[in-house]
Amino acid sequence: AGHxxxxxxxxxxxxxxxxxxxxxxxxxxxxxxxxxxxxAFLLDEPDVMVSLVSTLHKELSVPVTAKLRLxxxxxxxxx
Numbered sequence: 001a002g003h004x005x006x007x008x009x010x011x012x013x014x015x016x017x018x019x020x021x022x023x024x025x026x027x028x029x030x031x032x033x034x035x036x037x038x039x040a041f042l043l044d045e046p047d048v049m050v051s052l053v054s055t056l057h058k059e060l061s062v063p064v065t066a067k068l069r070l071x072x073x074x075x076x077x078x079x
């Protein structure tokens with residue numbers, strides 16, 4: 001969990017050789033996610049989400065997926 005691409009990449013590297021893919025969860029609505037600046041609370045920071053997915057995609061040898069919650073409008077959800 002996190003919002004810093006370097007930190008998340010470092011964590012993903014620990015499991016990379018043991019998994020089929022790395023899934024980023026942008027759907028967690030728990031208060032701990034708000035305090036830690038991750039999960040669904042990153043939906044307000046799409047540039048951070050893109051940076052996380054992009055960094056992991058470029059640097060890992062396994063696929064990267066992302067789960068997210070739909071925003072109030074379709075346009076905002078797929079922007």
